[in-house]
Amino acid sequence: MKYLSEYRDSSLALKMADRIRGISKKPARFMEICGTHTVAIFKNGIRKVLPQHIELVSGPGCPVCVTANRDIDKAIKIARIPDVIVTTFGDMIRVPGSESSLKHEKSLGADVRMVYSTMDALEVARQNPDKKVVFLGIGFETTAPTIAAAVVAAEAEGIQNFLVLSSHKLLPPAMDALLSGGELDVSGFICPGHVSTVIGTAPYEVVVSQYKTPCVVVGFEPLDILQGIYMLASQIEAGEAKVEIQYTRSVSPEGNQNAMNTMFRVFEPCDAPWRGLGVIPKSGLALREAYRAFDADALFDVDVPDSSEPPGCKCGEVLRGVSTPIDCKLFRKLCTQDNPVGPCMVSSEGTCAAYYRYHV
Amino acid sequence: MCVAAPMKVIEIDGDNIRAELGGVTKDARLDVIDQRPELGDYVIIHAGFALHRIDPEEAKITLGLWKEMGVIDEVPE
Ligand code: SF4
Numbered sequence: 001m002k003y004l005s006e007y008r009d010s011s012l013a014l015k016m017a018d019r020i021r022g023i024s025k026k027p028a029r030f031m032e033i034c035g036t037h038t039v040a041i042f043k044n045g046i047r048k049v050l051p052q053h054i055e056l057v058s059g060p061g062c063p064v065c066v067t068a069n070r071d072i073d074k075a076i077k078i079a080r081i082p083d084v085i086v087t088t089f090g091d092m093i094r095v096p097g098s099e100s101s102l103k104h105e106k107s108l109g110a111d112v113r114m115v116y117s118t119m120d121a122l123e124v125a126r127q128n129p130d131k132k133v134v135f136l137g138i139g140f141e142t143t144a145p146t147i148a149a150a151v152v153a154a155e156a157e158g159i160q161n162f163l164v165l166s167s168h169k170l171l172p173p174a175m176d177a178l179l180s181g182g183e184l185d186v187s188g189f190i191c192p193g194h195v196s197t198v199i200g201t202a203p204y205e206v207v208v209s210q211y212k213t214p215c216v217v218v219g220f221e222p223l224d225i226l227q228g229i230y231m232l233a234s235q236i237e238a239g240e241a242k243v244e245i246q247y248t249r250s251v252s253p254e255g256n257q258n259a260m261n262t263m264f265r266v267f268e269p270c271d272a273p274w275r276g277l278g279v280i281p282k283s284g285l286a287l288r289e290a291y292r293a294f295d296a297d298a299l300f301d302v303d304v305p306d307s308s309e310p311p312g313c314k315c316g317e318v319l320r321g322v323s324t325p326i327d328c329k330l331f332r333k334l335c336t337q338d339n340p341v342g343p344c345m346v347s348s349e350g351t352c353a354a355y356y357r358y359h360v
Numbered sequence: 361m362c363v364a365a366p367m368k369v370i371e372i373d374g375d376n377i378r379a380e381l382g383g384v385t386k387d388a389r390l391d392v393i394d395q396r397p398e399l400g401d402y403v404i405i406h407a408g409f410a411l412h413r414i415d416p417e418e419a420k421i422t423l424g425l426w427k428e429m430g431v432i433d434e435v436p437e
Binding site: 004016019148258 | 416
């Protein structure tokens, strides 16, 4: 991309870090919501170039990590039904549920397939007309429109054996839940660049007016992140709380209306369980009545018993930003990237995996 | 899985595009994009769909802000 080298230039990054040091005096704690930010921050050594009084904390923005065990248990149960093919995104297959994982079920003979896109899942449905092809849909507002587009395409083409098990989540209600819980102590949010490309900035206005917490929508290159932190620090110094966009080449205040319309044509908000955060009102997406024919939940109606979390795993607290992986007794000992105990270590965007790979 | 990346559009066929960055090519659909791209445009691709056409002017405006901050000496053309 034109200018990409500038956004990655390490000498410019050091200058930007200098500017942060120049303006920032007050202690601050910023939460990056998005897992892709967590990885980018570690990979580029951003924490190391910040002044000591600016702390970064990871939030609940890894879709694999926040998927509740109950939803994984449900997918596992559906995978055990004869003539069902379960498809989903890569990391999800390895995440342990209460007593098994999709990967384990696959080794026992279930037909579980990893796909890159829902269009690939739709192709599996086309090629296996005598099977039910269930897509375990996870992800936030970036991903949900793509799942919705596949449902619309399936409807248009008359594909009847494609189903979605929707575990999609909306991020702004989670931010609200974190702040209203009173447990979280952050002075600003590094808001997710690609979720915001879809939703725009209106949802953050609510956060700003209700909790007086600054929100800056930030891109994913090193200079994007540092400039975003500069903007947050400037607001803190000025005693302000407002919504700003650093990532203007991708994000507009109104977002992507086409993607939003597609998403809300197929889905409607519903209460949803999050790992570590419990049930958050209107934070999930369920298929609308008109699309019930594509709803795996409605067709299979599987009942799962109460789920259990891996003993000792602190993923819930890590996702709420109240613990770091270092606080977990299993980290690097029983829980490693080769033998992950919880989803925050399984997922490539998980906070535990980022600490494992990059934190010394 | 949530990773989305900017890539350059090198083929357009109806609602399907092919895009490239650093020798990697990917196919993607245009169903949910905000603004249809033209050949040579950069788009953000996520899970097989193009989500957004990147505005190169905005990338340049941001560099202008860095210049004001003294981070960069000149905004390249
Ligand atoms: S280190 Fe492992 S066990 Fe501990 S919180 Fe992270 S994923 Fe869970």
